[in-house]
Amino acid sequence: MQGRRIMPTRKKKRRRKGEVDIAVSRLRTVIVLLVLFSLGFSIFVSAVHGSGVMDVALPLIERAESAVDAAYQAVLEAEKAGADVSSLLDTLNAGAEALSEAYMADRAGEFDDVVHYADLCYDLVGGVETEANVLRDEAAAEQTQRIFLASLGSAIAVGCIFFAGFYGWRFFKSWYYRRFSQMKPEVVDHES
Numbered sequence: 001m002q003g004r005r006i007m008p009t010r011k012k013k014r015r016r017k018g019e020v021d022i023a024v025s026r027l028r029t030v031i032v033l034l035v036l037f038s039l040g041f042s043i044f045v046s047a048v049h050g051s052g053v054m055d056v057a058l059p060l061i062e063r064a065e066s067a068v069d070a071a072y073q074a075v076l077e078a079e080k081a082g083a084d085v086s087s088l089l090d091t092l093n094a095g096a097e098a099l100s101e102a103y104m105a106d107r108a109g110e111f112d113d114v115v116h117y118a119d120l121c122y123d124l125v126g127g128v129e130t131e132a133n134v135l136r137d138e139a140a141a142e143q144t145q146r147i148f149l150a151s152l153g154s155a156i157a158v159g160c161i162f163f164a165g166f167y168g169w170r171f172f173k174s175w176y177y178r179r180f181s182q183m184k185p186e187v188v189d190h191e192s
Contacts, residue, residue: 057115060115075088075128078133081136084135
């Protein structure tokens, strides 16, 4: 009986050792699954976070780009109207540089910089369109005033020339008739 007692004890130890091995392998499997799950979750979260940031960054870049386009068109129209747009071009260039920095930050994946530079571009260029429109309107008003003054000056000059010619002709005519009437005819013999 003693043999029988020893045997079950050994089997119990073997079972316990086997059970421990199974528990360790299950624990390893659980740990590996947790590590894989955490890596997958972190990749998923970063992808979702990155796409969320991209969803915010791309509209900001597009907004800044449309502001630069609108400001450029307004500056071009103001320049065509004859306005001095040199200060506006400096501001527009600074805004374009900020937009370029936003594009480079977007390619580098630095979304905080994308937001910063896109907002900076929008802030710089935001007032340029309004100021260019004001300068265009002022230049158009000045041009209208110059055209009016040139037309008025031309009309006055034509009127002066007309009246000077008319009164000059009357003066010359009366002077000529007076001189002609004061002349005494002489009779001259023609010898042939």
